[in-house]
Every structure is written in C-alpha cells, then in structure tokens.
Amino acid sequence: MSHELEPITDPGLPDHVHRAADTDPVAEKRAERQVAILFALSAIGTILFIASYIYIPTTEFIFLPVLGSTNAHELFLGLGLGLSLLFIGLGAVHWAKTLMPDNEIIAERHVMRSEDVDRKGFVDTVKEGAAASGLGRRSLIKRSLGLSLGLSALTPLLFLRDLGPLPKKQLETTNWKTGTRLVTDPGDRAIKASDLEVGAVAQVLPQLLTGEERTLSNIGKDAVLLIRLRPEEFELSPERLSWTYEGIIAFSKICSHMGCAVALYEQQTKHLLCPCHQSTFDVPRAAKVIFGPSARPLPQLAITVDSEGYLIAQKPFSEPVGPSFWERSS
Amino acid sequence: MSASERVGGQVANYVDERTGAAKWLKKNLTKVFPDHWSFMLGEIALYSFIILLLSGVFLTFWFDPSQREVLYEGTYQPLSGLKMSAAYVSTLHISFDIRGGLLMRQIHHWAALLFMTAIVAHLLRVFFTGAYRKPREFNWIIGVGLLTLGIVEGFLGYSLPDDLLSGTGIRIAEAIIQAMPVIGSYLAFFAFGGAFPGDTFIPRIFTVHVLLLPGIFLALITVHLMLVWYQKHTQYPGPGRTEKNVVGYPLMPIYMAKAGGFFFIVFGVIALLSALASINPIWLYGPYTPGQISAGSQPDWYMGWLDGLVRMAPPIETHAFGHTISWNILVPGLIVPGILFTGMALYPFIESWFTGDKREHQLLDRPRNAPNRTALGAMSLTFIIITILNGGNDIIATHFSLTINQIMWFSRIGIFLLPPLAYVITKRLCLSLQRADRDLVEHGRETGRLMMTAEGEFIEVHEPISKEKAWMLTQHEQLTALEHVTEDEHGIRNPKTMGGKLRARLSRADAEQIQKPGGDSHKEIDSY
Numbered sequence: 001m002s003h004e005l006e007p008i009t010d011p012g013l014p015d016h017v018h019r020a021a022d023t024d025p026v027a028e029k030r031a032e033r034q035v036a037i038l039f040a041l042s043a044i045g046t047i048l049f050i051a052s053y054i055y056i057p058t059t060e061f062i063f064l065p066v067l068g069s070t071n072a073h074e075l076f077l078g079l080g081l082g083l084s085l086l087f088i089g090l091g092a093v094h095w096a097k098t099l100m101p102d103n104e105i106i107a108e109r110h111v112m113r114s115e116d117v118d119r120k121g122f123v124d125t126v127k128e129g130a131a132a133s134g135l136g137r138r139s140l141i142k143r144s145l146g147l148s149l150g151l152s153a154l155t156p157l158l159f160l161r162d163l164g165p166l167p168k169k170q171l172e173t174t175n176w177k178t179g180t181r182l183v184t185d186p187g188d189r190a191i192k193a194s195d196l197e198v199g200a201v202a203q204v205l206p207q208l209l210t211g212e213e214r215t216l217s218n219i220g221k222d223a224v225l226l227i228r229l230r231p232e233e234f235e236l237s238p239e240r241l242s243w244t245y246e247g248i249i250a251f252s253k254i255c256s257h258m259g260c261a262v263a264l265y266e267q268q269t270k271h272l273l274c275p276c277h278q279s280t281f282d283v284p285r286a287a288k289v290i291f292g293p294s295a296r297p298l299p300q301l302a303i304t305v306d307s308e309g310y311l312i313a314q315k316p317f318s319e320p321v322g323p324s325f326w327e328r329s330s
Numbered sequence: 331m332s333a334s335e336r337v338g339g340q341v342a343n344y345v346d347e348r349t350g351a352a353k354w355l356k357k358n359l360t361k362v363f364p365d366h367w368s369f370m371l372g373e374i375a376l377y378s379f380i381i382l383l384l385s386g387v388f389l390t391f392w393f394d395p396s397q398r399e400v401l402y403e404g405t406y407q408p409l410s411g412l413k414m415s416a417a418y419v420s421t422l423h424i425s426f427d428i429r430g431g432l433l434m435r436q437i438h439h440w441a442a443l444l445f446m447t448a449i450v451a452h453l454l455r456v457f458f459t460g461a462y463r464k465p466r467e468f469n470w471i472i473g474v475g476l477l478t479l480g481i482v483e484g485f486l487g488y489s490l491p492d493d494l495l496s497g498t499g500i501r502i503a504e505a506i507i508q509a510m511p512v513i514g515s516y517l518a519f520f521a522f523g524g525a526f527p528g529d530t531f532i533p534r535i536f537t538v539h540v541l542l543l544p545g546i547f548l549a550l551i552t553v554h555l556m557l558v559w560y561q562k563h564t565q566y567p568g569p570g571r572t573e574k575n576v577v578g579y580p581l582m583p584i585y586m587a588k589a590g591g592f593f594f595i596v597f598g599v600i601a602l603l604s605a606l607a608s609i610n611p612i613w614l615y616g617p618y619t620p621g622q623i624s625a626g627s628q629p630d631w632y633m634g635w636l637d638g639l640v641r642m643a644p645p646i647e648t649h650a651f652g653h654t655i656s657w658n659i660l661v662p663g664l665i666v667p668g669i670l671f672t673g674m675a676l677y678p679f680i681e682s683w684f685t686g687d688k689r690e691h692q693l694l695d696r697p698r699n700a701p702n703r704t705a706l707g708a709m710s711l712t713f714i715i716i717t718i719l720n721g722g723n724d725i726i727a728t729h730f731s732l733t734i735n736q737i738m739w740f741s742r743i744g745i746f747l748l749p750p751l752a753y754v755i756t757k758r759l760c761l762s763l764q765r766a767d768r769d770l771v772e773h774g775r776e777t778g779r780l781m782m783t784a785e786g787e788f789i790e791v792h793e794p795i796s797k798e799k800a801w802m803l804t805q806h807e808q809l810t811a812l813e814h815v816t817e818d819e820h821g822i823r824n825p826k827t828m829g830g831k832l833r834a835r836l837s838r839a840d841a842e843q844i845q846k847p848g849g850d851s852h853k854e855i856d857s858y
Contacts, residue, residue, distance in 0.1 A: 008771070008804045008847075011797040013570030013577065058429060067606060071432065078433045078605020086598025092591025100584050107362040107576050109562055109692060112465040163520040170525050171508075171515055185621060203621060217525040220501075220620035253621060258505035258640070258659065259526070260498055261623040275625045276502060277641045278724065278734050291735060293640060293658045295647035323505040324647060325515045328654040 013104060021098050031098035038091030042084050049080025171327070172320045174206075174221045174252075176301060181207040182226070182250070182311040185219075190310045193246050196228040201265045203253060206313070221321050223253040224301055225272070226311075227265065227283055235285050243302035243314065250301040251287050252321040255279060257294035259323045272298070296324070363585055364565035364578035368455045373589060375448035377596040378441045379551065385438040386540065392428055394420035395536035397492065397529040406613055414492075414617030417532045421491040421612055436604035442484050443609075444600060446632040449477050457677075457707050459694035461564045463687070467678040469557045472550050474675040479543055479550075481632050486539040488610065488630055492532055497618025498627050501526065502640070509659040527620060566694050567805045569798045573692045626724055635714050638721030639666055642741045670710075684836035686812045698767070699806040701760035702840040708756035709749040716745050757842070764844035767803040770795055771847045804846050811841035 020027035052073060060072040114122070135142055181190045182204040196202060204224050208214055231247040243249075251272070255262045260276035265283075271290070272281040279294030281287035287298040299321050302314035320328055346352040363369075396416040402409050404419065405426045424431035453473060456462055462470035485503070489496040504526045508518040523530035562576050571577050579585060615624060629637050639662035646657040673680075681703070682688060697704040719726065720741035727734045774792035781791055794800075812834065 008797075008800050010572070010801055010805070011569045014798055053429060058427075073429065074432045075605050077430050078436075078601055081433070082598050082600075082602030082605055084598070085594045085601055089591040089594030089596075089598055092587045092594065096584050096587035096591065100587060102579070102584075104577050105362050105580060106570070107562075107578075109574055109576055111690060112561065160520065164523040164528075164530075165519060167515040167519045170519075205621075215529075216527050216618075216620055220526050223621035258502045259620075260501055260627075261621055263623045264625060275623055275627050275724065276498060277637075278738070279645075289645055291738075293643045293645055293662075295645040295656065295658050323508055323659070324654045324656040325508045325518075326511050326513075326653055326655075327515060328649075329652040330649055330654075 013106070016103055019098065019102060022102075028099070031094075035091050035095045035099070038087050038094055042087035042091065045080050045083030045085075045087060047080075049077060049084055052076035052080055167325075167327075171322070171325055174317055174321060175218055176206050176222065176224075176313045176316050178313065178315045179306065180313045181306070182224070182303065182313070183207045185223070192309050193248055193305060193311060196226060196248055198228050198230055198247065199267050200228050202226045204250075204311075220259070221252075221254060223261065224250050225253040225262065225265075226250050226303075227270075227272075229270065229284060233270070233284050237286075240286050240300060243300055245303050245305060245311065248303065248311070249283065249286075250303045251281075251283075251298040252301065252317065253298075254322040255294065256289075256296040256298055256321075257292070257323060262298060358559075359582040360580045361559070361562075362576050362578045362580055363563050364571075364576055366566055368459075369563065370592065371448055371452035371455055373592060374596055375445055375452055376551065376555075377593045378445035378448060378600070379547065380593070381441040381597055381600060382438060382445060383544065385434050385441060386544075388434045389424060389438055390540060392420055392424045392431065393417070393490070393536075395490065395533045397527075397532045409613065409616065412617065415532065417490060417492040418612070418617045421493075425613065433601075433604055436607075436609050437600055439488070439609045440600050440603050440607070442487060443630065443632075444596075446480050446484055446630075449473075449480055450632070453477060454707070454711075458697045458704060459564070459566075460691065460700055460703060461694055462678045463691040464678075464682065465561055465690050466557070466564070469554055469561075470678050471675050472554045472557075474671060476547065476550055476554070478671060479547060483539060483543045483547070484630055485633055486535045486543070490532065490536060490539060491610075491612045492618050493612040494615040494618050494622060494624060495612075495627060497527065497620070498623055499629055499633070500531065501620065502637075506659055506663040509656045509663065511653075511655055511660075527618070562692070564692055564694050567696070567802065569801050571693065573690070576692070626728075628722060628725065631718070634721035635717040636663070636667060636721075638717035638719065638723075638741070639663075641723060642717070642720050642738060642745065644742070674710075681840075684812070684833045685809075685840055686837070693805075696806065698760040698763040699843070700809075701757045701764075701842060702836075704760050705753040705757040709753040712752035713745065713749045716741055716748060761842070761844055764846070768844055768847050771800050771803050806846065808846055809841040809843045812837040 021031045022028075056073045056076055058071070058073045061069050062072045062075070063069050064075075113119075130136065183190050183206070185203045185205045188205075188208070190207060191202070191204070202225070204226055205214070205219065205222050226248055227250075228246075228248045231244075233247075234241060234244065234249070236244070251262075253261050253263070255274045255276065257274065257277055257279045260274050262272050262274045262279075262281065264273040264275055265271075266273065270283045272283055272287060273279070274281075274292070274294070277293050279292035280290050281294075281298055282290045286300055289295065289297060299317050299319050301317055303311055304314050306312045319330055342352070342355075345355070394416045398416045399413050400416050400419055402412050402414055402419055402422070404410070404422055406422050409422070421435075424435055426432070456470065456473065485499065489500050504518055504522060507521060508514045510517060518526070521531070521534075522528040523534075563578075565571050565576055565578070568577075616622075628634070640659070643658040643662040648655040648657065695703075697707075720737065723734050723737040723741070726732065726737055774794040777791045777793045779791040780788050782788055795803075
C-alpha cells in the first residue's frame with residue numbers, strides 16, 4: 001500500500017457548496033422567518049427600554065443574584081437598549097449568512113508600484129517644480145527661509161509659557177514653619193501628645209493662619225502622618241530621636257517615590273506601606289525603605305510641644321517632600 | 331422592474347448626475363473582502379470608537395470640567411456635605427439624577443476597555459500573521475500610533491471624574507513628568523498650572539480628551555481604513571488564494587449587512603455589559619484629595635503594564651552635583667516604554683532588514699511557518715504579561731495568599747528569564763507543528779482502523795489527506811538565510827560591521843524551518 005506523492009499544486013477554489021436556503025424553498029422561507037423574528041425581538045427590546053424609562057422610578061432598587069442590589073431603572077434601560085441593538089445586528093448577520101448570495105468572488109490585485117512611465121513622470125515633475133522655484137540656485141533665499149522658519153517654530157513655546165508659573169522653590173518648601181501647630185485632618189483641631197495612644201496613627205496638617213485657605217496643592221505637600229510608638233522602640237540617631245516627642249514621630253505622608261499618600265500602617269510590624277507601588281518604610285528606623293521602588297526614606301518632621309502642650313513643628317522639613325526632581329540636591 | 335429597483339435606479343442617477351461618481355461607486359460597492367473571524371478584531375475597535383463618540387457626547391452635556399470646590403448637597407446621601415470638585419459633583423449628578431446617565435457612563439467606560447482590548451487583539455493578529463509586511467508598513471505604524479493614543483486617551487478619560495482613584499493615577503503621571511532630567515519640574519508646573527494638583531488640570535485634560543485626541547483619532551482611523559481599502563485586505567492562504575488575487579464576498583450587500591449588523595452586535599453587547607456589570611463606581615471612592623488613598627489602587631488594564639514596571643523597579647536614584655536622577659521612575663516610566671513602542675513601530679523594517687525580503691505580501695503566514703516571528707511575539711507577550719501581573723501584585727497577593735514580596739521578586743527575576751524562555755519554547759513548538767504538518771502530508775491522516783498483516787503485525791491504516799489540505803500545509807515559502815551579509819557587494823569581508831554580523835545572526839535564526847514536503851521531493855511513502 002504505497003504510492004507516489006504527487007507534486008503538490010494549488011487545486012484552486014473548492015467547488016461551491018449550496019446552502020439549504022439556496023435550493024430548498026422551505027428552508028429559504030424558514031430562514032426568512034428567523035430573520036424576521038430576530039428583528040421583532042429587537043423591537044421588543046426597544047419597547048422594554050421605553051417602558052422602563054417611563055414606568056420604573058429612578059429610585060427603585062432590586063436585588064439580583066450575583067449582581068446584588070441594583071438600580072432597576074438603569075438596569076432595565078440597559079437591558080432594553082442592549083437587546084434592541086443586539087437583535088438588529090443578529091438579524092442582519094443571519095440575513096447575510098443564510099439568504100444573500102454566498103458565492104466567493106475572486107478579484108485581482110494590483111501591485112502598489114506605479115507603471116514605470118508614471119514613476120518617471122512623477123520624478124520629472126518634482127525635478128521641474130524644484131528647478132522652477134530656483135531653490136537650489138538661490139542660496140540666499142534658502143538660508144533666509146530656513147532661518148525664518150526655524151525662528152517661527154519658537155513662537156508656540158512662548159505661547160505655552162503661561163500654562164503655569166516657574167517652580168521656583170515650591171517643590172522644596174512646605175507650609176511647615178518653626179512653631180506651626182499640628183492640626184487634625186479633617187477637623188483642624190490642634191492636638192496634644194495625650195490625644196494619641198501608643199500604636200495610633202493620625203493625619204495632620206499645618207495650622208492655617210486666619211484668612212488662609214487650604215488648597216489641595218497645599219495638602220499635596222503638607223500632609224503629615226503622626227505615629228506613636230513606645231520611645232524604647234525607636235532605633236534612631238540622637239538627632240532624629242530629638243525630632244520625636246514622647247514616642248510620637250512625624251513623617252511626610254507624601255510618598256518619596258511618586259507622591260501617593262502613604263496611608264497603610266501595619267501596627268504589628270510598624271511598617272508604612274504605599275498602596276501605589278508597595279514601597280515599604282520602617283517607622284522605628286526613621287522610615288528607612290525596606291522594600292519596593294522608593295529610593296529614599298519619608299522625610300521626618302521634627303516636632304515638639306509649645307507652652308500650652310500642643311504639638312508643633314520644631315522647624316521646617318529639612319529636605320523636600322514628595323517625589324524626586326532634577327533640582328533636588330540630596 | 332420592481333419598485334425597489336426603480337427607486338434604487340433613481341437614487342443612483344441622482345447621485346451620479348451631481349458627482350459623476352458612478353464608475354468609482356460601482357467599483358467600490360462590489361469590492362471584495364476576504365472572510366475570517368480574526369479580521370473582525372479591528373472592526374470591533376472601530377465600532378467601539380464610534381460608540382465612544384456617541385456616549386461621550388452624551389456625557390459632555392452634563393459633565394462640568396472644573397475643579398471649582400463645591401459643597402455636595404445632591405441625592406447621594408453618603409457624600410452629602412463634603413467638599414469636592416465640580417467635576418466630581420457633575421459625575422455624581424450624571425450617575426444618580428440623569429435618567430440613563432449611569433448606563434451611559436458605564437457604556438462609555440466599557441466601550442473604552444473593549445476599544446483597547448480589540449486594538450491589542452487586532453495588533454496581535456496582524457503581528458503573528460505577518461500582515462504588517464510590505465506594502466502595509468505605514469498602516470502598522472499608524473496602528474501603533476492609535477494604540478499609544480488610545481492608552482493616553484483612556485487614562486485622561488478615567489481621570490476626568492476627579493475621584494480618589496483616578497487622582498492617584500494623575501499624581502503618578504505628574505511624578506513621571508517631574509522626574510525628567512533638567513526640564514521635569516518646569517514641565518510639571520506648566521502641565522498642572524503650578525504645584526500638584528492645582529486647579530487647572532481637569533479642564534485641560536478635558537479639552538485634550540474630547541477635542542484634540544478624538545480629532546487625531548478620526549484622522550488616523552480614516553487613513554488606516556483608506557489604506558486597507560486601497561491596498562485591499564490580506565487573506566489567509568488556501569486553495570485558490572494567491573498573492574495576486576483576493577477571494578471573498580462583495581461589500582454590497584454581504585459586508586454591508588454583516589459589518590453593519592456587527593456594529594449593532596458590538597453596541598448591543600456593550601449595552602448589556604453596562605446594564606449588568608458595574609464599572610468605575612466613583613461614588614464609592616470619594617473625591618480626590620492628595621492626602622488620602624484607598625488600598626488596592628489599580629489602573630485600567632491597559633495601564634497595568636506600566637504600573638507593573640514601575641512597581642518592580644529597584645530603588646535606585648543618583649544624587650550628584652546638586653541634582654537628582656530617579657532611575658526608579660525614568661527607566662520603567664519612560665525609557666522602557668519608549669524602547670517597547672519604538673521597537674514595535676519599527677519592527678516591519680527590522681524584519682525586512684534581516685530577512686532581506688523586499689517583496690509585497692498579500693498572503694498571511696500561518697504563525698507556525700514563521701517560527702522566529704512567532705517566538706519573538708511570544709517573548710514580548712510574556713514580558714507584558716509579567717508586568718501586568720506585577721501591576722496587580724497587591725490584588726494577587728490577597729487573592730492567592732501570597733506576599734507582595736514573593737510576587738515582586740518573581741517579577742524582577744522573571745522579567746529577564748521568562749521572555750527568552752518563551753522564545754525558545756515557542757520556536758520549538760512551531761517547528762514541531764511544522765513536522766506534524768509534514769507527517770500529515772507525507773503519511774496521510776490516521777484513520778483509527780487497525781489492520782493485521784499476514785505476519786500477524788498490527789498497523790494503523792493511514793489515509794491521504796485532501797488536495798486542498800495538502801496545499802494548505804505546503805503552500806508556504808521555504809525560508810533561507812541571507813548569505814554574505816557580512817560582506818559588501820563586491821564580496822569583500824567587512825570585519826567592521828557589527829550590524830552585518832547581527833543581521834546574519836538574525837537571518838539565520840529566522841530561517842530555521844523544517845524542510846517541507848511536496849513539490850520536487852517525490853518521496854516513496856508508506857500508508858502508515
């Protein structure tokens with residue numbers, strides 16, 4: 001049982017196989033009915049849409065398995081719209097597939113490349129045009145045009161200049177000054193050391209002077225996290241230890257990686273975690289980076305109390321807060 | 331003559347007498363398109379775009395692109411009495427007070443996800459079948475441009491409601507801008523009108539999102555489609571299909587019905603999805619403030635790879651001469667994406683450089699017959715999948731009881747090891763599939779019938795496969811490596827060309843292929 005393998009050549013398009021609807025009038029009628037039913041279902045979808053819009057109150061909620069409690073108005077509007085559109089599509093496709101001719105047609109392609117004579121004509125035209133303009137000969141015009149075009153390209157840069165102010169020292173400074181009181185966020189209440197239990201965390205902002213308005217841009221660099229540990233838990237240099245007060249340590253809440261709020265504090269391990277990229281900071285060791293992409297600890301704010309016992313900043317941050325930038329020196 | 335024929339004739343006459351377009355229309359209305367399910371992926375992207383335009387216009391009627399701070403006193407009680415931006419308030423208003431508003435928001439967001447998914451699926455189809463080869467390089471580049479713009483457009487779009495989740499994304503984008511050497515802080519201050527977040531970025535990205543980028547999209551999509559039209563669609567190989575023809579069905583009426591119907595199907599599916607599946611419930615996130623964040627912050631899926639890259643970057647910064655360079659941001663945020671997208675855009679030219687193939691290609695490759703390309707594709711996909719997984723490392727950690735550290739270290743090591751491994755495995759798989767094809771052609775298919783020979787030996791009867799199938803399995807080109815690429819045109823060895831050596835090496839890798847049967851190799855074969 002062996003045979004020679006014929007050289008394999010293109011056998012050409014296979015013979016056309018007729019569909020049932022092409023040869024059998026009953027099948028054709030059936031297909032026609034199916035298409036009509038699909039279109040009719042679409043109409044029912046639209047009616048559902050209209051009825052939902054009119055009759056289901058926007059405040060109506062229903063409970064559906066898996067989905068949970070769902071706004072009935074929006075749900076049935078969506079179902080009605082979806083069915084209305086879907087069945088138009090299904091009907092049209094079914095029509096095309098069962099009733100429209102399905103003979104495959106062979107069309108010839110043309111190569112993209114033009115005829116040689118056209119290509120030559122094109123090249124000649126370009127050459128003639130270039131020669132007629134005299135750009136090649138008139139170097140004075142060429143150079144002055146180049147200069148003016150180049151210079152005019154600068155205008156958009158100037159137009160865009162007023163998009164924003166120059167950064168100046170804004171990235172380096174915050175609103176924490178020597179003696180600024182720490183106030184709660186939200187609430188703007190000044191706090192005392194006794195307000196914070198061991199293990200507790202609080203977000204604070206610098207107290208506003210009267211007449212000052214707190215903007216999001218301010219919060220974006222002023223937000224500070226207070227954490228209270230037992231003083232013996234710190235592993236800090238003497239200088240950094242003097243920046244804490246009775247076990248309360250303050251860090252910038254703005255991540256030193258990309259500026260997200262470092263909001264996850266793990267009480268057991270005393271780690272601060274940034275939910276954006278998982279940079280992890282060890283609180284007892286001055287927020288040293290122990291995991292993740294951040295390259296710097298969170299800046300520590302030196303705190304103490306004023307004569308009334310309220311927590312205040314000893315001095316401004318000693319380094320810029322937030323993500324790095326070119327002008328940052330450390 | 332039936333009534334419809336008469337009306338049709340009158341319309342055609344009316345149009346032609348005013349435009350003289352009869353000849354052009356006749357030719358184009360009967361234009362032939364080949365049929366394959368994978369050709370519908372790009373269609374899905376196109377239809378999603380139209381749906382995005384329609385639903386987007388609806389949303390602009392009520393959306394207030396402003397960061398003016400207002401006190402919320404609307405219908406959604408849990409946020410009542412809170413200060414928030416007008417943009418966030420108007421998004422709540424659309425979601426809770428406008429009939430069909432929430433549905434339309436969901437349609438817009440689901441359509442955006444489907445748009446990006448369809449673009450990526452379409453891109454993979456085009457890549458793995460080699461459809462980007464000459465003469466379609468321009469369209470490939472336009473496609474890469476559309477993908478890039480789509481990522482930006484989607485990101486800006488979901489940032490508009492000014493909720494806590496999207497604001498966090500904007501914060502990260504600002505940090506990437508700010509990290510650029512020399513100009514970073516200036517660019518960031520110009521983009522945000524001052525320190526982050528400021529009060530101008532919502533109106534600005536709104537204009538970019540609804541006017542600038544959609545305009546560029548419309549222009550690029552138009553050119554993309556005109557080129558498809560003019561160059562005619564590629565087709566899969568098969569009996570009767572050659573480089574010189576296109577086999578399929580005419581636009582009118584088949585594709586008008588099929589493609590028109592498909593638009594409604596896509597729209598219908600998106601509407602059903604939007605009715606049933608909640609997406610981006612911004613009222614749960616709350617308004618944006620830079621001092622807060624929610625755990626498990628995740629971008630939309632098409633941004634996940636970027637987030638994953640940033641997450642896995644090692645903590646390296648350079649501080650020198652009073653300046654800082656944040657490699658931990660620049661490398662994953664700008665340099666790697668730049669290399670990825672540039673490499674992708676230039677791939678058609680790179681491939682034609684090392685294969686030396688400058689011919690037009692109208693027939694698609696079966697991926698197994700281009701093992702090198704398929705393996706490169708698998709390699710890139712593996713890279714992206716690792717980054718996406720790492721972008722969701724917090725979610726994966728909580729769902730699969732792993733630690734973030736385990737996933738991070740898996741990604742950091744895997745990003746270097748797994749893509750090359752995927753290359754090798756995919757290439758071997760392709761070659762195995764080629765061998766299986768050759769076996770099928772040479773020995774026929776297994777029939778499952780057992781026969782006992784006179785000697786008492788059992789054999790399985792094989793049956794030759796059909797002519798059509800045999801042609802399908804053997805129509806591809808036998809690849810050959812370039813010769814003499816390290817020599818110049820006079821045959822002189824040029825030891826200086828690093829490029830030449832690289833080219834020869836790539837060319838050899840590309841030409842690795844199983845010798846196909848048929849043609850001149852008249853082989854004696856047995857039936858088993």
